[in-house]
Amino acid sequence: MTTVTEPEQRKGWFREHSELGICVLLVVLGVLVLTDAVQIPTDFAQRGPVGPKAVPILVGSLLLVVAALLARDVLRGGKGEAEGGEDVDLSAPADWKTVLLLCGAFLANAALIGVVGFPISGAILFWGSAYALGSRNLVRDPLIAAGLSIFTFVMFNNLLGVPLPGGPLMEVF
Numbered sequence: 001m002t003t004v005t006e007p008e009q010r011k012g013w014f015r016e017h018s019e020l021g022i023c024v025l026l027v028v029l030g031v032l033v034l035t036d037a038v039q040i041p042t043d044f045a046q047r048g049p050v051g052p053k054a055v056p057i058l059v060g061s062l063l064l065v066v067a068a069l070l071a072r073d074v075l076r077g078g079k080g081e082a083e084g085g086e087d088v089d090l091s092a093p094a095d096w097k098t099v100l101l102l103c104g105a106f107l108a109n110a111a112l113i114g115v116v117g118f119p120i121s122g123a124i125l126f127w128g129s130a131y132a133l134g135s136r137n138l139v140r141d142p143l144i145a146a147g148l149s150i151f152t153f154v155m156f157n158n159l160l161g162v163p164l165p166g167g168p169l170m171e172v173f
Contacts, residue, residue, distance in 0.1 A: 019080060023071040030063030101132030117167020118157075122149030 014020075037056030105128025112121040126145035135141050156162040 017074055019074045019078075020071060023067045023074070026063050026067035026070070030060045030067060033060035033063060098132050102129060105129050105132060113165055115167065117169055118164040119146075119149050119153045119169050120167060122152060125149075 033056055037053050037060055040053050040056070042051045042053060105125050108128065109121045109125035112124065115121075123142070123146045126148050127142050130141045130145065153164055153166070157164045157166070
């Protein structure tokens with residue numbers, strides 16, 4: 001007859017209730033959002049009854065509410081179930097090549113956006129992501145990436161009024 005020690009029991013309990021880690025993350029995010037929201041000065045953009053603090057305070061409060069509801073569900077025995085169509089083999093090793101290629105495309109975008117502007121760095125990001133995820137069409141993929149990047153730039157910069165760095169293409173759009 002084997003006896004289970006107290007640390008082993010505690011470790012097993014945490015494994016069975018691992019969703020509580022998400023609850024902790026939600027609480028941290030909620031507190032962070034609320035802390036930042038309270039520090040927003042309201043005198044610069046107040047153009048009506050709802051000031052700039054309203055949405056962040058609502059989001060932070062809802063994060064705390066969701067964390068509390070999830071913790072209650074987990075402590076009462078609730079478990080997340082895998083989707084019916086989910087075909088992930090949890091015993092297979094991670095595909096680090098894909099992860100590193102995606103990280104490289106993202107870092108290249110971050111490093112180049114100030115130098116060459118969003119249309120070019122975004123095209124590199126979109127093409128690099130497609131390549132990392134398995135697409136190997138060397139004619140179609142860069143053309144789609146360039147079109148998607150230019151479309152995104154025009155939508156944000158011109159239609160939404162969110163300024164993105166244009167780089168050498170600034171005068172074109």
